Amino acid sequence: MRLVLASASPSRAGILRAAGVEPVLHPADVDERGIEKLLAGQPAAEVVAALAEAKAQAVAGNYPQDVVIGADSMLLLGGKLQGKPHTPERTIERWCEQAGKEAVLLTGHCIIGPHGQRWEETSATTVRFAAASASDIAVYAATGEPLECAGAFTLEALGGWFIDSIEGDPSSVIGLSLPVVRRALYSFGLDVSSFWA
Template sequence: MRIVLASSSPSRRMILVNAGVDPLIRPADVDEDALLAAHEGSPAAAVAALARAKAHAVAADHPGDVVIGGDSMLLIDDHLQGKPHTREATVARWHEQAGKVAQLLTGHCILFGEQEFVETSATTVHFAQASDADIAAYAASGEPWQCAGAFTLEALGGWFIDRIEGDPSSVIGLSLPVLRRALYSFGLDASAFWR
């Protein structure tokens, strides 16, 4: 029995590795834009739907394993924001969010056989009033291009986050408390997956 991560996110993998788990990495191939366009409901339900689609996309190939799907988006000014993908979009996002408070929503879907555990965690992020030069340098680094909300907490982006309220691992991409609750609901112990 292994933990299978339905994601290519280096941050999600890092969380598991640092927590003593060597996951199988099996990125899910889902059309996130189509799923979001078709989804009606709360922002929290939208990220949960993305996580659920990712977990189910790889679960059939891993019977008997614990499969984790996850997705994160930033809720700011009542709008969900995903990855910026480019330097220009990153600069624009940071000019919008500098000095503001937002919610980083991370949807989780954890599967074990026929059992499913779905939960979205919300963490409040207080963005610094970063200088134009720092915003430009951060965007040029490429680091935030593939990150929800155009930032990381655990690397260069940490310079520009004044504080968070909530689960730090969730902001990085995968909540260990949510994963623990899922494993317990399946009758499994977290330590069973430690190397």
Template sequence: MRIVLASQSPSRLSILRSAGVEPLIHPAHVDEDALLADAPADPAATVALLATAKAEAVAAEYPGDVVIGADSMLLLNGRLQGKPHTVDATIARWGEQAGQSAELLTGHCVIGPEGRREVATSTTVVHFAAASPADIRAYAESGEPLECAGAFTLEALGGWFIDRIEGDPSSVIGLSLPLLRGALYDFGYSVSQFWNR
């Protein structure tokens, strides 16, 4: 039995590898814009919907394995924000969030053998530094935050600009190990049986 990660996120892969798991990578291709157009009003339900779509997109190909889908978005001033994609959008985002606090929501869908599933959303409060305009521009131009929910990372250059978090650090990076552990336990598995040996 393997863990299958329905994502091409290097951060999610790094979390699992650091935790002793070498997952099979099978990125899910879903129409996120279409899903967001019909998404529920509740932000936590929205990220859970995206995570579920990703897990379901690949689960049928791995009926005997554990498939993980995840999606993260930043809830800032009542609005969900995904990846900025461009330098200019990243700078604009940081113009809003520098010196502020926001919630990073990470939806998870874990599908196990026989179609068993766990769906949950982890919420972590992120306190952003009052970064200087020069540092914001340099960070955006580094390319690092362009494909990251909330236009930041915790574990790399972005760590300079996060004052503190309240909640699960692994969830901020992209995948909650506590939520994943709980799902595996509910399915009747031990975490250690997935470790590289």
């Protein structure tokens, strides 16, 4: 039995690898923007949960004997959900909005077990952003690192310089909550250690 990650995120794969698991990588092909539009006006936690569920469901049929993990993260800043910035210009705009402020990083999880069991949980972690200088923000955006990251930052790499503190699960901020995955596996009657490489 294997853990299948329905994501192209190197950060999510890195979390599992650092935790002793070599995941099967099968990025899900889902219309994320379409799902977000469909759920416009719904609570933020429901949006990330729906995105995670869509990813897990898109992949699960290919792995009936394995555990499939779908996850999606977005930053809730001032009541507005922020996804990936995609461009250096948008990254700089985002950082001008969030520098020196507090926001909540939401990570939705949908985990499907080998007998069709499901575990859905959204974790919320408070992130306190540093009042980063305009020059540092511009250089950080130019590195490309934050362009495909929810909230335009990483915790585990260069972006860590600009995070003053977090309150909650660090792995969830990186993109995948190990405690959530553990709870899911236990609910399926599986041990975490059985997936270690």
